[in-house]
Amino acid sequence: MKGESSTTDAWPKRMIRFLSSRRYFIHSIVALSILLLAVILQFIPAVQHSIQPLLRGCQNPHYTIRTLSYDPLILHIENFITLQESKRLREIVPFYELSKVALPNGTVLFSDRRTSSTAYLPGDDLLVQCLKKRAAEFQGYVGVENIESLQVTRYLEGQHFKHHYDWTPDPRQVNETTNRETTIFAILEADCSMCGTEFPALAINWTLEDNKWCRFVDCNSTEALTIKPIPGSAIFWRNLHSDGSGDARTMHAGQKVERGVKVGLNIWTRREITWGLH
Numbered sequence: 001m002k003g004e005s006s007t008t009d010a011w012p013k014r015m016i017r018f019l020s021s022r023r024y025f026i027h028s029i030v031a032l033s034i035l036l037l038a039v040i041l042q043f044i045p046a047v048q049h050s051i052q053p054l055l056r057g058c059q060n061p062h063y064t065i066r067t068l069s070y071d072p073l074i075l076h077i078e079n080f081i082t083l084q085e086s087k088r089l090r091e092i093v094p095f096y097e098l099s100k101v102a103l104p105n106g107t108v109l110f111s112d113r114r115t116s117s118t119a120y121l122p123g124d125d126l127l128v129q130c131l132k133k134r135a136a137e138f139q140g141y142v143g144v145e146n147i148e149s150l151q152v153t154r155y156l157e158g159q160h161f162k163h164h165y166d167w168t169p170d171p172r173q174v175n176e177t178t179n180r181e182t183t184i185f186a187i188l189e190a191d192c193s194m195c196g197t198e199f200p201a202l203a204i205n206w207t208l209e210d211n212k213w214c215r216f217v218d219c220n221s222t223e224a225l226t227i228k229p230i231p232g233s234a235i236f237w238r239n240l241h242s243d244g245s246g247d248a249r250t251m252h253a254g255q256k257v258e259r260g261v262k263v264g265l266n267i268w269t270r271r272e273i274t275w276g277l278h
């Protein structure tokens with residue numbers, strides 16, 4: 001029967017005709033080009049950082065933690081941020097402004113105590129979100145909503161941040177119910193000399209310690225614990241005592257950069273303070 005044979009025989013014939021057609025050829029070229037483009041884009045860092053978290057979730061680098069101080073807790077985290085991530089973060093910095101300091105009464109002002117520049121990373125960037133997640137996970141899965149906007153801070157030659165605390169003495173004075181419990185200060189770039197982070201209340205006699213430490217700290221510094229800025233590495237410390245009050249031993253400074261440039265990243269985690277309940 002004419003009608004039957006035409007429907008049963010038609011599809012293989014139509015298939016062969018389609019496969020040998022110009023339309024099929026064009027479709028194949030378009031599909032292959034899209035595939036090729038996707039493969040090439042994977043190798044472009046900017047694309048990697050925006051596509052990969054979508055495809056594979058946030059990836060943490062393999063970092064190494066060393067304890068610098070038990071009390072107050074200060075840890076050195078080697079390779080907390082990969083060099084590729086640092087490069088991308090520096091690329092997405094919107095604009096730098098002269099840094100400000102906050103007084104205990106909440107007044108925020110320019111000061112010759114802090115002469116660096118700062119910028120805030122866009123919170124909707126996937127890499128920024130992954131970093132917040134990494135910092136939260138590092139601290140035992142604290143809520144990412146407790147982490148402040150990530151602040152990049154850049155020092156050029158001659159710039160510094162004199163001794164200060166990251167916590168505020170009384171959050172109520174600045175209409176806050178939270179204070180900065182911890183700081184993660186990571187280094188995005190450091191091509192400089194005399195540009196470490198120093199803790200004057202925590203001087204360590206390095207001659208009594210393993211000299212492997214001298215890779216990470218200034219072993220000649222006897223007046224303060226001075227941590228060298230190493231790109232990708234971070235320092236983590238706890239600013240508050242368990243009762244919520246500030247730990248004065250966490251006073252620290254960004255040394256005056258003698259030569260070159262240092263770019264750091266502040267990741268601050270806040271904690272609710274419940275006065276009188278401890």
Ligand SMILES: O=C(O)CCC(=O)C(=O)O
Nearest residue numbers: 153196197253254255264
């Ligand atoms: O630059 C440094 O080493 C420390 C920076 C710092 O303490 C801060 O930005 O609060």
Ligand SMILES: [Fe+2]
Nearest residue numbers: 164165166252
């Ligand atoms: Fe600080």
